[in-house]
Amino acid sequence: MMRRLLISVVAALLVPAAARADERLRLADSLPVGHFFAESGTRFFMDRVKEISGGKIAFEYYPAEQLGKAKDLLSLTRSSIVDIGYVVPSYTSDKMPLSAVAELPGPFVTACQRTLAYDSLARSGPIDEAEFKPNGVHMLFTLVAPAYQLFTANRRIEGLKSMAGLKIRTTGGAMDATVKHFDGIPVRMAAPDLYQSLSRGTVDGLLFPYASVVSYDLGALTKYGTTGINLGSAALTYVIGLDRWKRLSPEARATLEQAGKEATRHACEAADQDSARDQETLRGKGVTLEPFPEADRTELVTASDAIAKDWAAALDKRGKPGTAVLGAFRDALARTH
Template sequence: MKIRTLMAVAFTAGLAYAGQAAADVTLRVADSLPVGHFFSNYATKYWMEEITKRTKGEVKFQYYPAEQLGKAKDLLALTQSGVADVGYVVPSYASDKMPLTAVAELPGSFSDSCSATMAYEKLARDDGILAQKEFKPNGVRLMFTLVLPPYQVFSGKKPIENIKSLEGLKLRTSGGAMEATVRSFGAVSVRMAAPELYESLSRGTVDGMLFPYASLLSYDLAGITGYGTVGENFGSAVLTYVMSESRWNKLSPEARKIMDEVGRETSKRACSMTDKDTKTDIEKIKAKGVQFVHFEGGDRDVIKKKTTDVSKAWAEALDARGKPGSELLAAFHKALEQ
């Protein structure tokens, strides 16, 4: 009788241990950001560390930065297939599968990172229109996000003096709505991922790029950049980390709750720190010899008209494809106001 009792206790303990072991998971996180990139420092590492701490070690991570697990353009597919559990996805790199996210990349609608990030996240979580119409059809769920501060135009060697200076320039874009913005000012859009930009600018494959201040420093481009704009909004880029729904559903309810909370905190933390850095970044770029110009007078009218036209055309093009372009544009502007 004692032996049977001991065996039963041992069996129950074994089941409990097996259940505990099965609950502990290690997730592979993959991105294309260079080591030391501000988004990685402000968001990615914080997110991983906080989740591991708050789950008391139930959820751990293996981190693969700098395209170690795959190219930037392939990270959505790699996350969907399970090669990566959590992937860094720039939706404009996969604009054929995530065209709606470009609403936060349209020019002229915001002046700082946090207003755009909070507005975008509101639409991309829970029952938001982006969560339902963009993320869900792709089988992924938003972990955290950052809408970068408004993009400026930077040129390697060709001076930027007024808005007409952009005509004919070959400018790197990340794709999506940014391509339409570049074309509207008579420039030529050259679509490429950010890690390829240093070599392309050095060789003259592109004349310049649309880029935020912080990324100009993170990708070490300030030293080969001669001219840039300040205080403009030529669009932006949305940065996201996503997990497949199938992988998400395998996590414990407690882990999912913590990851959702930390994800929201991470988005807010990243945009706040990014906005705080903007003035310092401008001074650092100036110290590298970059000459800045702020467009005034008639150039302002031209910029306002063209950016408004780009947004309207973007929405109407999606409407024509049966997608909620105009509805989403209105929802994003309403979220910005809130």
């Protein structure tokens, strides 16, 4: 009897912590291993949940589209095939068009300013009510990526006119309008498909932040890029299905909320801090990074206001609160300064 008891105790000690946890959550995304958001946001979030819960909540992590394509992760999370999924609203812009408010171009702002403004609307504000809840998910944490720059495979960038006629990768939504405004040809595409598309010439350039160009190893395929402008961005979110959320204990929900808020702040601060390093990494790979002429910067800011108003008006016509959300986002952005 004593021998059996000893064997049982030893076996229990050998069981992995995840197997002994009260809750095990499947977390899936489309980010490559080592992606800046996966490190500063996703892993930080999982580590904080484990720490706050004392190991009572554990994760099974599936990166790099192991459980589904980027565009499918919203439906996979809503249906609880995935417990927590990485959702880029612009990849499903038909279902989440209002989130594109964070993608609009404009004056240069930091990743944290834009992230915290978006978070205030998507965690429990008008974007949550209009988009996340109707799609059956609750947002846990987010990052609005640093200001997107223009990168090209072959054409030297000499200002806004350099976009004319180029096939430029966008995330869709508001970013399409930006490219069209300057006579470019927007090509909607998920980030994991970019490397192959650039190498084959399917696109001539892209709007992307420095960190993502580094994370997706695109430095070898781009020759030119810009600095210090704001051609838009993308909201990156991790969400949990509402059905799964409701089945969690109040303590588990509180833990995920706390860790999510901390991860949001941690990720945007890291993104802002790493910008200079990422630029140097790209220069080291032979990418020429140059600022826009001052006249083009002024033109971009002026055009951005018209693009934003047109975007909002188009949503208003569809019965969506575009103008209201644009106003709320701008107010929230002003509070982050």
